[in-house]
Each structure stands twice: as C-alpha cells, then as structure tokens.
Amino acid sequence: MSGSALFDTFARLPLSFEQGEGSWLITADGTRYLDFAAGIAVNSLGHGHPHLVAALTEQANKLWHVSNLYEIPGQSRLGARLVEHSFADKVFFTNSGAEALECAIKTARRYHYVNGQESRFRVITFEGAFHGRTLATIAAGGQKKYLEGFGPKVEGFDQIPFGDLQAVEKAITPDTAAILMEPIQGESGIRVPPAQFVRGLRDLCDKHGVLLIFDEVQTGIGRTGKLFAYEWTGVTPDIATIAKGIGGGFPLGACLATEEAAKGMTPGVHGTTFGGNPLAMAVGNAVLDVILEPGFLEEVARKGLLLKQGLAAIADEFPQVVEEIRGTGLLLGIRCKFPPSALQQTMRDEKILGAPAGDNVLRLLPPLNVTDEDIQEGLERIHRAVEALASAPAMTASAKV
Ligand SMILES: *Cc1c(COP(=O)(O)O)cnc(C)c1O
Numbered sequence: 530m531s532g533s534a535l536f537d538t539f540a541r542l543p544l545s546f547e548q549g550e551g552s553w554l555i556t557a558d559g560t561r562y563l564d565f566a567a568g569i570a571v572n573s574l575g576h577g578h579p580h581l582v583a584a585l586t587e588q589a590n591k592l593w594h595v596s597n598l599y600e601i602p603g604q605s606r607l608g609a610r611l612v613e614h615s616f617a618d619k620v621f622f623t624n625s626g627a628e629a630l631e632c633a634i635k636t637a638r639r640y641h642y643v644n645g646q647e648s649r650f651r652v653i654t655f656e657g658a659f660h661g662r663t664l665a666t667i668a669a670g671g672q673k674k675y676l677e678g679f680g681p682k683v684e685g686f687d688q689i690p691f692g693d694l695q696a697v698e699k700a701i702t703p704d705t706a707a708i709l710m711e712p713i714q715g716e717s718g719i720r721v722p723p724a725q726f727v728r729g730l731r732d733l734c735d736k737h738g739v740l741l742i743f744d745e746v747q748t749g750i751g752r753t754g755k756l757f758a759y760e761w762t763g764v765t766p767d768i769a770t771i772a773k774g775i776g777g778g779f780p781l782g783a784c785l786a787t788e789e790a791a792k793g794m795t796p797g798v799h800g801t802t803f804g805g806n807p808l809a810m811a812v813g814n815a816v817l818d819v820i821l822e823p824g825f826l827e828e829v830a831r832k833g834l835l836l837k838q839g840l841a842a843i844a845d846e847f848p849q850v851v852e853e854i855r856g857t858g859l860l861l862g863i864r865c866k867f868p869p870s871a872l873q874q875t876m877r878d879e880k881i882l883g884a885p886a887g888d889n890v891l892r893l894l895p896p897l898n899v900t901d902e903d904i905q906e907g908l909e910r911i912h913r914a915v916e917a918l919a920s921a922p923a924m925t926a927s928a929k930v
Pocket residue numbers: 624625626627628630659660661662711715716744745746747748772773
C-alpha cells in the first residue's frame with residue numbers, strides 16, 4: 530500500500546499551498562510562487578479576488594443550495610448574461626467541464642432524435658482532443674492512454690486528424706449528428722487551427738445538417754482576449770461548453786446552445802443535483818461582473834501580447850531549449866525541444882508555476898487580471914529557468930527520453 534489514503538491517479542509534485550493573493554501562491558513556510566498555471570485556467574481572476582470573496586460569503590450567509598425543482602434567480606441571471614454575450618439562446622449549468630460536454634453531446638443527439646432521425650448520433654472529433662474523463666468524453670477525446678482498461682469505448686465517436694477538412698467531409702455520413710472541437714486545443718499543446726479550417730467546418734455542418742459544437746472549457750471566458758475563442762474565427766457554433774474560468778475557482782460549467790439546437794432538451798430528459806446552485810451562481814455572476822467591465826478583455830489581449838513578446842525574445846536567445854511560442858491572449862505555450870517536465874522543474878526552482886501539455890509544450894495561463902509587473906517578474910524568472918536548462922546539456926539530454 531502507498532502512504533496516501535488517496536487514489537494514486539495524480540502524479541503530484543511535492544508542493545502544497547496555504548494561501549493565494551492575486552497571481553501568487555504561498556506555502557505554509559511563506560515561500561511565494563508566481564502562479565502562471567492558475568489551476569489550469571480556472572483561477573481566471575487570480576486568488577482571493579475581493580469581489581469574488583464578497584459574492585461568495587454574502588451568498589453563503591443567505592442560502593447555499595436549493596434543487597432545480599425551484600426557480601434559482603442567480604441562475605436565470607447568469608444564463609441571460611451568457612446568452613446576451615454569445616451566440617446562444619439557452620444555457621444548462623453543470624459542475625465541471627466533462628459534464629458540460631456530456632450535456633452538449635446529449636443535446637446534439639436529442640436534436641436529431643426529435644427531428645425523427647434516431648440513427649443520427651455519431652460525433653466527429655479530432656486527434657489530440659481533450660474533452661474530459663467521463664466514459665463518453667474519453668471516447669470523444671479518443672486518446673488511448675485515457676481509454677485503456679475501461680471496457681468498451683462508448684459508441685459513436687469518429688476521430689479525424691486536426692486541421693484536415695477533406696478527411697472531415699469524407700467522415701460525414703447520414704448518421705453524423707455533430708462535429709466537436711476545441712477552437713484551440715489546450716491539453717495537447719495549444720494547437721491553433723487555421724481560421725479557414727474552422728470556417729470550412731461550419732460550411733460542412735450547414736451543408737449536411739450537422740451541429741457544430743465548440744469545447745471552450747479552456748479557451749472560454751476571456752482566456753484568449755475575447756469572451757469566447759470562437760469570436761476570433763468568424764463563425765459561431767450551435768452548441769458550446771464552458772467551465773474552468775467561469776467559476777474563478779468554484780466548480781462550475783455550462784452548456785450553451787441555440788434555441789434550435791436545444792429543442793430536444795425538454796422537461797425530464799436531462800438533469801443535475803448540484804448544477805447551477807446559488808453558491809456557484811453567485812460566483813459565476815461575480816466573475817462576469819469583472820470580465821465584462823469595459824476594457825477588461827482588451828487588457829487581456831494587451832497583456833497576452835506583452836507576455837508573448839517577452840517569451841519570443843527568450844526563444845530567440847535560447848533556440849537550443851525553446852522551439853516555438855504558441856497561443857493567443859493569456860493561453861500561451863512554450864514549445865520545448867524536449868518534454869516540458871525539465872522546464873517545469875527549473876521554473877519551479879525559480880518559484881514560478883506553469884502547466885505541462887502535450888507536444889513538448891509548457892502552458893502559461895496566468896490569471897486574466899495579472900499585472901504588468903507580475904508579467905515582467907514572470908519573464909525574468911522564465912528567462913533564468915530557460916538559461917539554466919541551456920547551460921545544463923545533461924539535463925536536456927536526460928529529459929529527451
Ligand atoms: C479541462 C477540460 C475539460 C474537462 O473539464 P473537467 O472540469 O476536468 O471535467 C474538457 N474540455 C477541455 C477543452 C478542457 O480543457
């Protein structure tokens with residue numbers, strides 16, 4: 530038996546924190562780490578944001594939870610605000626990203642079912658995708674390492690190379706219900722598809738009566754400098770999922786849909802116990818209060834550029850370590866010449882946190898309200914971390930395996 534009472538599913542670093550302040554995490558002994566991982570894009574407004582703390586404590590003093598048997602005013606309000614600022618007409622609240630995806634997949638299948646096309650349940654997804662860890666979302670993601678040992682893969686997902694429009698057209702059959710994609714692939718290494726590919730997908734969907742689902746669990750709620758990443762592409766989906774950033778650290782997700790796409794989701798066909806409860810709604814509304822303030826998203830874009838330019842200079846200086854800088858807004862990736870664990874380690878020595886991803890990428894996802902000073906401080910620390918790797922050839926060599 531291992532020493533811990535917890536499932537051994539996480540390869541945890543030997544590091545824990547007691548407190549957070551803005552873009553900083555603080556250990557029990559007072560050591561301060563610059564948090565450019567932000568709970569993997571979850572702490573969208575950093576740690577201990579006064580408006581979020583006030584919203585949560587105020588609601589905690591009034592009412593924590595009622596079931597969805599009743600009207601929940603905070604839910605109607607957050608739903609209406611998401612609708613006002615997106616393509617959507619309808620919203621279903623969940624507790625997590627994977628649950629939002631489950632709702633999206635069910636919504637797409639029900640749409641065709643109520644149209645009298647029961648056999649139309651297949652969903653086209655992309656290689657490198659990540660949509661969560663439930664049985665359906667590991668089938669959607671299609672990654673062997675997440676599917677292995679969990680019995681038969683949930684039926685109905687067809688996987689296509691990311692960016693290959695011809696392969697998508699070939700894969701569409703009369704049984705195709707939807708195409709599901711991340712507007713920028715997060716877990717597989719900040720992979721940005723050409724806008725032309727995304728527009729091509731929309732055209733194919735329109736031509737074949739297929740629904741387009743965007744998984745914006747990582748990219749949504751301001752991360753890329755727009756409220757939703759699809760706003761960069763010039764097309765809108767029929768269904769979208771959000772989670773991570775919308776709760777600012779409180780577990781919260783949502784499935785958004787047009788009225789037409791949501792028409793099969795009638796009373797009783799789907800549900801949730803916790804989804805959209807008053808505590809979550811108070812925090813979600815408070816997050817939107819800040820992110821929708823005039824000029825906030827422009828600032829995210831400006832800060833993203835500032836960080837990206839600084840990273841590009843580091844990449845130029847150390848081509849033996851850094852292959853490329855990727856991403857948009859504050860969803861950035863340092864693509865290394867070797868697995869990102871080596872850079873993660875030297876960055877940790879410099880007391881700055883990033884989040885590893887696929888394709889040799891270390892993600893930087895600072896809070897959206899990170900200050901210019903903290904960006905500058907972060908760049909100096911990353912510079913030292915990369916420099917340490919550049920002057921330690923043994924380390925880069927050993928990281929290659
Ligand atoms: C994190 C993530 C998910 C899963 O969210 P959970 O809250 O962990 O279930 C789904 N899709 C994308 C794009 C994600 O980044």
